[in-house]
Amino acid sequence: MLIAEDHRVLARTIATGLRRQAMAVDIAGTGDEAERRCLLTAYDVLILDRDLPVMTGDEVCRRLRDLADPPRILMLTAAGEITDKVYGLTTLGADDYLAKPFDFAELVARVRALSRRSPQPPRTVLRQGGITLDGTRREVSVDGRPLELTPKEFAVLHLLLQACGAAVPHREIVRTLWDENLDPRTSAVRATVSRLRGKLGDPGLISVDKGQGYRLCD
Known part of the structure; x- marks a missing residue:
């Protein structure tokens, strides 16, 4: 914004x-x-x-x-x-x-x-594998287990779920969730994804496709 x-x-x-x-x-x-x-x-x-x-x-x-x-x-x-x-x-x-x-x-x-105002409102509840994200209540669970995520971790997970298994480029994550002052060479995205992997309980749930970006796996 x-x-x-x-x-x-x-x-x-x-x-x-x-x-x-x-x-x-x-x-x-x-x-x-x-x-x-x-x-x-x-x-x-x-x-x-x-x-x-x-x-x-x-x-x-x-x-x-x-x-x-x-x-x-x-x-x-x-x-x-x-x-x-x-x-x-x-x-x-x-x-x-x-x-x-x-x-x-x-x-x-x-x-x-x-x-949230748009001609076609986005789905508020997203699911993939055992992950459920409620965008309205801003709640996340894995196999029914609630997770406490920071706002940035929540936003990254939301973006990956919206991609429906497709890879989301690093530059797209930076453009969408950070602002123009962020150095594109920074490790902020990698650090956020690393913490998110730990909280999800399975490092393999988020894969890094070299040259493509980050992808949420089933």
Whole structure:
């Protein structure tokens, strides 16, 4: 997702919190940068401040509405009057509206709700072999045994289950679950997969196909 916010400390704080929830986050400090990034990257959600320099958040919202597949837009702004919210949701076409100051748990809940919106909602319960993952409840079990996974481990397992046995390239995992600041040469993905293997109880459940990526085996 993309955070368009010119208050650097606030933008970094939000980004850090969302990354701890296993979300890949980029940051834009101006409206024109936000629009440019959205034209280059298919973000799921755009957290958009209305009061941005160079190009206002209102104008960014109007322009992005013309895209064939625009990101879901959550306006995050100090303009919290009812008339402001109605204007943002109806005239500008935002998908959601949250006034500052806000509770971070509410922001996360709204972002997750927006990210689930699609023409064909993904399956919330995925199964392969003895593994069951409930995306709504964010629960995982193996042969009925519940597992405690970190947000990033959960996200990697979810991505592998969605692939239905096909290999998921390393670069795809990085692009989807980490953000642009991650060095592609880092061992973060390998370390996460290693911990996930240990918790699943069978190292062979996740194979490494050389040159292809990671694959979940039956």
